[in-house]
Structures are given as structure tokens and as C-alpha cells.
Amino acid sequence: MAPRRPPSPPVETLMHLDFSGKVALVTGAASGIGEAVARQLATNGARVVVADLDLAAAEAVAESLGSGxxxxxxxxxxxxxxRQLVDASVAEYGGLHLAVNNAGIGGASLPTADYPLEEWHRVLGVNLHGVFFSMKYEIPAILASGGGAIVNMASILGSNGWAGSTAYVAAKHALVGMTKTAALEYSAQGLRINAVGPGFIDTPLLAxxxxxxxxxxxxxxxxxRLGSAEEVAALTCFLLSEQASFITGSYHLVDGGFSAR
Incomplete structure (x- = not known):
């Protein structure tokens, strides 16, 4: 492959964000954006549950983050x-304060009328139902721990269309609406819930x-240029932090101007 464009500038470690004493759960954390989020949270003091379907990759990430x-x-x-993972995390750490629901899949690329039913259910099962299941069990745990924050990983396709990706686009649009609804329901109880919409991110998947x-x-x-996982993680961690204490129910793009066209 021909040389790529110059990489994005490095994102400085967010040392001004303090997650000391906080327990965070990050799904899809074995690589890409999820891994970058887990690293920034751990660097800034959080104890992190690195959750992923790929256990071996998750173990490698967790080992590199240290004993927490x-x-x-x-x-x-x-x-x-x-449910079992949230319960086990609370039992081990004594609470849950932060969650990033990042796990997701791409799905087939086909016109809507040709989209296979099984693929529709597969994509929504992870990208939408998986976020609902996560919030269903994370929310009571976070409220019981005194409040905190959740970030749901959407996409630029939470507000734009993309030909051939009807299931993915539907899931991400619905995720944004679900985020806003949950934020209305729980903000007064000390739980902020926001969504992040990355553009195309330069990860190993594009290699x-x-x-x-x-x-x-x-x-x-x-x-x-394309974005970096660290740039998405920087916004995500800000939204999880107390510096974003008046931000809830919002959908925040990190897309290099994609959606401004």
C-alpha cells in the first residue's frame, strides 16, 4: 500500500482530569477507540473493567494498564x-461510577431492500440492543454508587445517512435518541448520559x-485527515469528567468537519 498521509498530532495525556476513586466499565475495550478510552481513564486514576468479546486481547490491554x-x-x-458483568464489577470494586458503551460492529453493505434479515438483527443486536442492555444494568449500579456519567459511542451516522448501511445507521440514530431519553430520566439523580459521534477513525481496521x-x-x-482513537477518547473522557458537569443529553461530534458539509 502507498504511504498514508501524515498521522494526526498526538493528544496530550489528560492529566488535569481526575478519576481517582472511580470505577469505570468500558465495552469493546480490547482495541481501537475502546482501548484508547480505557488507557486515558486508567492514566488519570480510574480502575477500569476492560470488557470485550476477545478475552485474550482484553487481558493484554488490562495487563498493560496495571493492577487496577x-x-x-x-x-x-x-x-x-x-447483568452478570456489572454485578461482578460492583462486587469486586465496591461500586460503578463511569461507563463507556463502545462495543459495536459494522455489518453488511447492501441496499435496504436487499438487506438480509439475519444481518439486520445481528447489527441491531450489538449496536442498539447491546447499549440498551448495558445502560439497563449500569444505571442502577451507578445511581447506587452516588452518581456518575455514561458515554454511548454513536457515530457520524447517528445524524447522517450512508448508502448500504441501513442497519448500522438505524442503530446509531436510535442510540442517540435513547441517550437523550435516558439523560432526561436520570440527570436529576446525578447521572449524566451523553453520546459521541466519531467520523472515520484511522485504526488497524483500515490497514x-x-x-x-x-x-x-x-x-x-x-x-x-482521518481521526485518531486518542482524539475520540479525549472527548469521551472529558464528558465523563466533572469538568463536563453541566453537559447531559447531548450528542457530540468528533469528525473533522464531516457533518458540517
Whole structure:
């Protein structure tokens, strides 16, 4: 593959954010955005549950974060598995204060009328039902711990369409609405809930893409490059922090200008 554009500038470690004494659960945390979020939380004092379907990769991440992190295998599409993980995390750490519902899948690329029913259910099962299951069990645990914050990982496709991705787009639009609804329900009880909408992020998933396709994605972002997982994590961790204490029920884009076109 031809050389890519220069990488994005490094994001400084968020040392001004203090998560000391906080317990955080991050789903889809074995790689990409989830891993970057887990690292920034741990660097700033949180004890982190690194949850992912890929247990071996989650264990590698948790080991690199130190003794305050734990790796746990999780299929977010399994409601009972989510309940058990939240209960086990509270039992081990004594509470839960922060959650990032990041686990997600892409799905097939086909026109709406040709979209297979099984694929529709598979994508919504992870990207929408998985977030609902997560919040269903995270919310009582966080309220019982004195309050905190949740960030649900949406996408630019939570507010835009994308041909061939009807299930993914439907799930991400619904996720934004679900986030706003839950925020209305629990903000007065000390629980803030927001959504983040990343643009196209330069992760290992794009490593095999040819130069023309990669440059095509870059061209959709007026800033002239793709984003980094660390940049998404920086916004996510800010929203989890007390510095965002008056922000709830919002959908925050980190997309290099994609949605401003």
C-alpha cells in the first residue's frame, strides 16, 4: 500500500482530569477507540473493567494498564451476560461510577431492500440492543454508587445517512435518541448520559485499504485527515469528567468537519 498521509498530532495525556476513586466499565475495550478510552481513564486514576468479546486481547490491554484494571469477556448482545458483568464489577470494586458503551460492529453493505434479515438483527443486536442492555444494568449500579456519567459511542451516522448501511445507521440514530431519553430520566439523580459521534477513525481496521479508497475517506473530512482513537477518547473522557458537569443529553461530534458539509 502507498504511504498514508501524515498521522494526526498526538493528544496530550489528560492529566488535569481526575478519576481517582472511580470505577469505570468500558465495552469493546480490547482495541481501537475502546482501548484508547480505557488507557486515558486508567492514566488519570480510574480502575477500569476492560470488557470485550476477545478475552485474550482484553487481558493484554488490562495487563498493560496495571493492577487496577481487570479484563472480562463480554457479548453485549447477551443481556444476562451484561447483568452478570456489572454485578461482578460492583462486587469486586465496591461500586460503578463511569461507563463507556463502545462495543459495536459494522455489518453488511447492501441496499435496504436487499438487506438480509439475519444481518439486520445481528447489527441491531450489538449496536442498539447491546447499549440498551448495558445502560439497563449500569444505571442502577451507578445511581447506587452516588452518581456518575455514561458515554454511548454513536457515530457520524447517528445524524447522517450512508448508502448500504441501513442497519448500522438505524442503530446509531436510535442510540442517540435513547441517550437523550435516558439523560432526561436520570440527570436529576446525578447521572449524566451523553453520546459521541466519531467520523472515520484511522485504526488497524483500515490497514488493508488501498490508497484510493483511503484517500476517498480522507476527502470526506474537511480537516484533511482521518481521526485518531486518542482524539475520540479525549472527548469521551472529558464528558465523563466533572469538568463536563453541566453537559447531559447531548450528542457530540468528533469528525473533522464531516457533518458540517
Amino acid at each position: 484494571a481487570r479484563a472480562r469477556q463480554l457479548d453485549v448482545g447477551d443481556a444476562d451476560a451484561v 488493508g485499504m488501498d490508497r484510493a479508497a483511503y484517500d476517498g475517506l480522507v476527502g470526506l473530512h474537511p480537516i484533511g
